Amino acid sequence: MIEFQHAAVVAPTAEGATTILHPTSLALAERRISIIGANGSGKSTLARLINGVVEPSSGSVAISSGSERLDSVSNGAAVRREVGFVFSNPDAQLIMPTAAEDVALSLRRTHRDKRERRRAALATLERFGLAALAERSVHTLSGGQKQLLAIASVLATDPAILVADEPTTLLDLRNARLIGDLLLSLPQQVVLVTHDLELAARADRTLVVDAGRVVFDGAPVEAVAHYRALSEALS
Numbered sequence: 001m002i003e004f005q006h007a008a009v010v011a012p013t014a015e016g017a018t019t020i021l022h023p024t025s026l027a028l029a030e031r032r033i034s035i036i037g038a039n040g041s042g043k044s045t046l047a048r049l050i051n052g053v054v055e056p057s058s059g060s061v062a063i064s065s066g067s068e069r070l071d072s073v074s075n076g077a078a079v080r081r082e083v084g085f086v087f088s089n090p091d092a093q094l095i096m097p098t099a100a101e102d103v104a105l106s107l108r109r110t111h112r113d114k115r116e117r118r119r120a121a122l123a124t125l126e127r128f129g130l131a132a133l134a135e136r137s138v139h140t141l142s143g144g145q146k147q148l149l150a151i152a153s154v155l156a157t158d159p160a161i162l163v164a165d166e167p168t169t170l171l172d173l174r175n176a177r178l179i180g181d182l183l184l185s186l187p188q189q190v191v192l193v194t195h196d197l198e199l200a201a202r203a204d205r206t207l208v209v210d211a212g213r214v215v216f217d218g219a220p221v222e223a224v225a226h227y228r229a230l231s232e233a234l235s
């Protein structure tokens, strides 16, 4: 479960301070949650609060399971172990020379022994259909393969939650569908920020963000209709 309690984000600007996210309270328990909204509305900020990359200026964000509650600020390191994050551009995430080494890097904490770590990395690649690419330089992979590898690297340590910020934006139709299908079929709780309204509509619950506020929270099909109406009102 992801809990926002009056979480707000205010950023300093030359003119003073600007509110990026107004106080927001949410209890997110559904397995697949999508977040939609216009450019600059605050979706990434909302997503980044979940793993503590962005800290709330007031209020709190926490993940909980059973009686355990991990605050994104005071338990930041533990939260980041439980919340994997995938960006739209896999180049920002893939830092090792080969695919196998990149997955192994994610496993450095959980698998201290080098040979064990490599075995686990290869097993992860196998699980995502990437075994044949294990020794390939990540620079030679296609955009779709890179994104799949970035997701595999994040999921290698089996986080409880996966937050993906526009993971299909840079992909062609086929790869966008492939990655979208994969994300929605994961056993993890998935929070998906996307401009792909078809994909967003396949979630269990959808948040619509507008000008730093969650303006709709509910059934995906109704959320998409709400967002379309908002966009039309502006044009």
Ligand SMILES: Nc1ncnc2c1ncn2[C@@H]1O[C@H](COP(=O)(O)OP(=O)(O)OP(=O)(O)O)[C@@H](O)[C@H]1O
Pocket (backbone or CB within 6 Å): 011, 012, 013, 018, 020, 037, 038, 039, 040, 041, 042, 043, 044, 045, 046
């Ligand atoms: N650290 C910061 N300082 C000042 N302004 C910021 C900061 N971070 C974000 N913003 C502003 O807050 C607003 C929301 O940004 P955010 O990245 O959350 O939007 P978004 O909905 O994810 O947009 P997009 O769809 O374009 O990725 C934007 O106007 C952005 O410029």
